Structures are given as C-alpha cells and as structure tokens.
Amino acid sequence: MAEQRFTTRSEDETEQFGSRMAELLHPGSVIVLEGDLGAGKTVVARGIVRGLGSNKESVTSPTFTLMNPYPDGRLPVWHWDLYRLGDPEELDLIGAEEYLGVDGVTLIEWKERGGDRVPTGHLIVQIDYDDEDPEIRLISLSATDHEHGKIVDELDGYQ
Ligand code: ADP
Ligand code: MG
Numbered sequence: 001m002a003e004q005r006f007t008t009r010s011e012d013e014t015e016q017f018g019s020r021m022a023e024l025l026h027p028g029s030v031i032v033l034e035g036d037l038g039a040g041k042t043v044v045a046r047g048i049v050r051g052l053g054s055n056k057e058s059v060t061s062p063t064f065t066l067m068n069p070y071p072d073g074r075l076p077v078w079h080w081d082l083y084r085l086g087d088p089e090e091l092d093l094i095g096a097e098e099y100l101g102v103d104g105v106t107l108i109e110w111k112e113r114g115g116d117r118v119p120t121g122h123l124i125v126q127i128d129y130d131d132e133d134p135e136i137r138l139i140s141l142s143a144t145d146h147e148h149g150k151i152v153d154e155l156d157g158y159q
Contacts, residue, residue, distance in 0.1 A: 018047020035127035076104030088115030121145035
C-alpha cells in the first residue's frame with residue numbers, strides 16, 4: 001500500500017502539513033499519530049484541527065482528559081491521547097465507542113494503549129527525529145485500508 005515521506009524544518013511547517021492533510025479528510029477518517037514524546041504528534045493534530053476550521057483557541061494534548069473535542073469546524077474532530085489509559089476496557093466505561101471512528105475525524109496518540117478499541121482502518125502518521133538537527137522531523141504516512149490509502153496517495157506531490 002502507498003507510503004509517502006515528508007520532511008519538516010519547524011513546528012510551523014509541521015502544523016501546516018497537518019492543515020494540508022485536513023483538506024483531504026472526511027467523516028470516518030481515523031488518523032493514528034505515532035512517534036516518541038515530543039516528536040510532534042500534537043503539532044500535527046493542531047494543524048488538522050485548524051485546517052478543518054475549528055476556532056478553539058488552543059489545541060493541546062488531552063493527556064489527562066483522554067479526549068478533546070473540536071466540534072465547530074467543517075468536520076468535528078475528536079483528539080485522543082491514550083497515554084494514561086490503564087486498560088482498553090476503560091474506553092468502554094466512558095462510552096468511547098460513540099466517538100472512535102464514527103462521524104467526524106478521529107485523531108489518536110498512543111494507539112497501542114487502546115488495544116482493539118482502536119478502529120482497524122486508519123492512516124498512520126509516523127514522526128521521527130532527525131539525528132543531526134533538532135528542528136527537523138521526518139514524517140511517514142501509510143494506511144491500513146484502501147479508504148485511508150487514497151488519502152495518502154492524494155498527498156503525493158506536496159512539498
Ligand atoms: P508529542 O505530541 O509528539 O509528544 P508535541 O507535538 O507536543 O509532541 O511537541 C513537539 C515539540 O517539538 C514542540 O515543542 C515543538 O516546538 C518541537 N519541534 C521542533 N521542531 C519541530 C518540527 N519540525 N515539527 C514539530 N515540532 C517541532
Ligand atoms: Mg502529544
């Protein structure tokens with residue numbers, strides 16, 4: 001399946017990358033954000049939220065709230081950070097299935113903590129540090145199903 005690679009040289013560039021991607025998203029899109037702490041997952045999420053037209057002032061990591069909602073853009077965005085989840089079953093207790101992969105755009109950081117509650121069809125944004133320059137990020141896009149693969153293909157030619 002399709003894979004694309006991009007390089008960004010600043011936080012702003014990474015945010016713009018997210019905003020550009022947002023134009024290609026539709027109801028049911030699920031974006032999994034991968035990368036070490038501080039890689040830039042939340043920066044990409046902010047770009048997507050802004051790109052979809054939310055006017056909420058700040059887009060920060062929902063580390064303690066698990067999910068931050070941005071319902072006021074072209075599509076609603078549900079931004080999850082599962083870092084503090086003890087067990088995938090906790091997602092059932094808070095009624096997460098109502099938001100995971102349905103309707104709007106789902107963004108997920110630390111997907112592995114969510115186990116099989118995370119929708120299997122998704123687009124993966126892998127963000128890696130550069131060995132030499134602390135401002136450079138290497139972003140790889142891939143998809144686990146055809147639907148999300150089309151979005152990866154459409155980003156071809158960007159940059
Ligand atoms: P994560 O959500 O992956 O833990 P954040 O998005 O919260 O990480 O933070 C990324 C950090 O890296 C920010 O402090 C940002 O200023 C910094 N940074 C430096 N260069 C870049 C870049 N090219 N893209 C994104 N963030 C960058
Ligand atoms: Mg984060």
